[in-house]
Amino acid sequence: MLFDSTSNFTNEILIVGTARNVQSTIEKEILNLNLEFSKILSVKILIVESDSNDETIKVMQKLREKLQNFNFISLGSLENQYPDRITRLRHCRNVYINEIRHNTLYSECGLVAVIDLDGINTCLKSENIIAALNLNLKWDGIFANQLGPYYDILALRHAHWNPQNCSKQIQFLSQYMPWKRAKKIAVWDKMIRIPATAPPIPVISAFGGLGIYKRWVFESNDYSVDGVDALEEIDHVTLHRKATVQNANFFIIPSLINSKWNDHNLGSINIVRYARYVLYKRRRPITQAFFRYLKNKITTS
CATH class of the missing domain: 3.90.550.10 (Spore Coat Polysaccharide Biosynthesis Protein SpsA; Chain A)
Incomplete structure (x- = not known):
């Protein structure tokens, strides 16, 4: 025991x-x-x-x-x-x-x-x-x-x-600012080490x-x-x-x-979010493969 x-x-x-x-x-x-x-x-x-x-x-x-x-x-x-x-x-x-x-x-x-x-x-x-x-x-x-x-x-x-539902916070903030900025405030900036x-x-x-x-x-x-x-x-x-x-x-x-x-x-990480948008969201096979490689290197290091 x-x-x-x-x-x-x-x-x-x-x-x-x-x-x-x-x-x-x-x-x-x-x-x-x-x-x-x-x-x-x-x-x-x-x-x-x-x-x-x-x-x-x-x-x-x-x-x-x-x-x-x-x-x-x-x-x-x-x-x-x-x-x-x-x-x-x-x-x-x-x-x-x-x-x-x-x-x-x-x-x-x-x-x-x-x-x-x-x-x-x-x-x-x-x-x-x-x-x-x-x-x-x-x-x-x-x-x-x-x-x-x-x-x-x-x-x-x-x-x-994070006292509230971050999704509801995004909905509220996005009335007054771009959605990506609202998500940064409601979610990404709260991811602390x-x-x-x-x-x-x-x-x-x-x-x-x-x-x-x-x-x-x-x-x-x-x-x-x-x-x-x-x-x-x-x-x-x-x-x-x-x-x-x-x-x-x-x-x-x-x-x-x-x-x-x-x-x-x-x-x-700001640069990762940007890379996801530029490299991955545009659905180009070569850049998708590069991003997967980069992600695997970071997560296994």
């Missing part, structure tokens, strides 16, 4: 996530997450898939054969039923919540890690996970940081950093590709829309807002590094 017995931890964690068209990233990411978490905890993994038209399901079938603790649920095509992406994600995430609550395979999992499977979680290390779990901190959910700028502004709610040595940052909501939660958060709350305001916020914010009403404590843990530079935070 790695944790203080008064913390209501068990030594089992369930890793959950959603998947669509992630054939190129999911195997490597699942194997790495399983490796790092298994060094400190007993691990089970459950992925909810929908709407893939690549080889994602075949890759997951192979993973299920390779890993006894891995399973997935495929929901087939949901796009006609739920045309809106966030609405589909809410539905898929509520499927894994139902499994957490009712599947006896996961009844002993006192911790739940929610992950993205788009290649974000490439730098996660067991020593950083255990250090975060053992912080002298009363927490109900902890979220990852990146060596590059913290990117997940859509999921972020913080009284001073947080030193790994910084203290935990209390938040109302965050994500950043990895969140580790106490089980009760999912037993008492879900991702379903609960009012007009929820229609304009993303799924993570809805869950966290509901849990915060129940006095949940959420933190970004700066030392819990899961990524360096990635597709998201590269946009915080």
